[in-house]
Amino acid sequence: xxxxxxxxxxTGVGAVAEREQVPPGSSPADRTDSVxxxxxxVAVGQQALDExxxxxxxxxxxxxxxxxxxxxxxxxxxxxxxxxFTAVGWVDKFFYAQPSGxxxxxxxxxxxxxxxxxxxxxxxxxxxEALYGFLIGTGVGIVMGVALGLNRFLAEVLDPxxxxxxxxxxxxxxxxxxxAFGIGLTPKVLLAAVLVFFIVFFNAFQGVRExxxxxxxxxxxxxxxxxxxxxxxxxxxAMTWIIASLHSAFGFAIVGAVVxxxxxxxxxxxxxxxxxxxNFDPYGVFANMFVIAALVLIVEFVIERVERRLLAxxxxxxxxAVMV
Amino acid sequence: xxxxAIEIRNxxxxxxxxxxxxxxxxxxxTFTVEPGQFCAVVGPTGxxxxxxxxxxxxxDRPSEGSVWVGGEQVDGITDGVGFMFQADALLxxxxxxxxxxxxxxxxxxxxxxxxxRARDWIRRxxxxxxxxxxxxQLSGGMRKRVAMAAAxxxxxxxxxxxxxxxxxxxxxxxxxxxxxxxxxxxxRPSVLFITHDLEEAIALADRVVVxxxxxxxxxxxxxIDIPRPRGSVQEIRFGSRFLELHHEIWATLRDEVExxxxxxxxx
Numbered sequence: 001x002x003x004x005x006x007x008x009x010x011t012g013v014g015a016v017a018e019r020e021q022v023p024p025g026s027s028p029a030d031r032t033d034s035v036x037x038x039x040x041x042v043a044v045g046q047q048a049l050d051e052x053x054x055x056x057x058x059x060x061x062x063x064x065x066x067x068x069x070x071x072x073x074x075x076x077x078x079x080x081x082x083x084x085f086t087a088v089g090w091v092d093k094f095f096y097a098q099p100s101g102x103x104x105x106x107x108x109x110x111x112x113x114x115x116x117x118x119x120x121x122x123x124x125x126x127x128x129e130a131l132y133g134f135l136i137g138t139g140v141g142i143v144m145g146v147a148l149g150l151n152r153f154l155a156e157v158l159d160p161x162x163x164x165x166x167x168x169x170x171x172x173x174x175x176x177x178x179x180a181f182g183i184g185l186t187p188k189v190l191l192a193a194v195l196v197f198f199i200v201f202f203n204a205f206q207g208v209r210e211x212x213x214x215x216x217x218x219x220x221x222x223x224x225x226x227x228x229x230x231x232x233x234x235x236x237x238a239m240t241w242i243i244a245s246l247h248s249a250f251g252f253a254i255v256g257a258v259v260x261x262x263x264x265x266x267x268x269x270x271x272x273x274x275x276x277x278x279n280f281d282p283y284g285v286f287a288n289m290f291v292i293a294a295l296v297l298i299v300e301f302v303i304e305r306v307e308r309r310l311l312a313x314x315x316x317x318x319x320x321a322v323m324v
Numbered sequence: 325x326x327x328x329a330i331e332i333r334n335x336x337x338x339x340x341x342x343x344x345x346x347x348x349x350x351x352x353x354t355f356t357v358e359p360g361q362f363c364a365v366v367g368p369t370g371x372x373x374x375x376x377x378x379x380x381x382x383x384d385r386p387s388e389g390s391v392w393v394g395g396e397q398v399d400g401i402t403d404g405v406g407f408m409f410q411a412d413a414l415l416x417x418x419x420x421x422x423x424x425x426x427x428x429x430x431x432x433x434x435x436x437x438x439x440x441r442a443r444d445w446i447r448r449x450x451x452x453x454x455x456x457x458x459x460x461q462l463s464g465g466m467r468k469r470v471a472m473a474a475a476x477x478x479x480x481x482x483x484x485x486x487x488x489x490x491x492x493x494x495x496x497x498x499x500x501x502x503x504x505x506x507x508x509x510x511x512r513p514s515v516l517f518i519t520h521d522l523e524e525a526i527a528l529a530d531r532v533v534v535x536x537x538x539x540x541x542x543x544x545x546x547x548i549d550i551p552r553p554r555g556s557v558q559e560i561r562f563g564s565r566f567l568e569l570h571h572e573i574w575a576t577l578r579d580e581v582e583x584x585x586x587x588x589x590x591x
Contacts, residue, residue, distance in 0.1 A: 215414070218415075222407075222430050
């Protein structure tokens, strides 16, 4: 079988060789020139194929370059336009700030610190809250999601309660947490955890429910115990869903942390935004906003790396393949 | 070995459809498979062939009647039974090696021994060098080989096969059938093989059970007396005895197929 496949592949090359060997319009004389006597036809075909592959990879790189060029242009248009319009005065920089001013403010933050202490400390505070919330929310979400996915009775009993809690605008819970736990780390972690929990929970639950019946039955017939089934079949299957949810989950963790800080805090990026808002200082708001965006992007990059490692078994998407 | 390998006694299986109606998949099915016998079940689509198999494996329970494997009544997953499914049932997140070793790991065989035996089986089904591939990186035929190795590695006394080669192209199917025959002639487990392909059934089996269309029941049982070893399936089917048997069994099967077709086509 495997041999059949490989021999197919070689005949494939042979076929290309025959087509490639004679460029359209070439005379027999050209042919003897380009193909020295005794040269293996397949070898020539191989050259032609290499040439094709080379050209394809050049085209691929050129396309990448084009995309990056377009991206850069778009960024310049947006930021440059913003700078230009505020400089000319079509847009009031008192309300909408100015890119150069935002940059200076960032520089200032890192150089001289913020009004609540050194800037890296503010970043650290917010990241800490978001990460703790992310970890707790993810952990509880996975455990609850898998547990309810495995237990139909429990799932049906809890269903209306979960729907009600899910319908509450959860940001409001931040106020309750602050009243209950003060303005320290805890309420922000809790708020972030609640936001993350629901996303991960629903995905874990669905992931458990979507397990392929054939795969499940196969494992059972092979003698898998209940624990084996959970470990070897249900968890890996649910993992694809859970990991997909983690992408948006960290964004929500940051939302929880920042909103918690806006509601009441002694440190953090959210507090800086709130204070900037109080001082009619759009530069402070934008500067912190961009820092938060950068943090989320960095963490998402890490999550994507982890995803690629954990889900190595999945077929690559068709669009990842490059046509040669 | 005492008694029969598989005995199905007056088994009826009903399902409740989502609309609340009772659907009888099989009614009063009785037949046996002797130890070391290769038994094929043929019948039109929807005649309850797969249902019968899931009852023998213990994945499902009969509504009436009883199923006995190796002298013991089936109650829960049957021990010592291998199963090859119609659809892909490999664990997509495990490599070829891990998939083949799975049955041993579940049976608490030491990891080192399990891996060693899995390697041996991978070699036997001609996939040496593919141990670390994931199922999606293999062709359909190669995946079937993995499934075959995974089912045989536990050395089951009874093998259940639900149209295992149904999704393969004709050539690959013939190759796989030959390999199955060779494996089977090596260790001689009892096999219950489901197919809708009568030629495949006669070429492989010692006994062919023809089922009626829904509700499924046993219409007739034929013993296939083509001597073994039979050689490649591509050649068996031109033998005169093969043609005779084919003619005879097809006469029985045709009515059922036509009736099933008329029902689904609404004629």
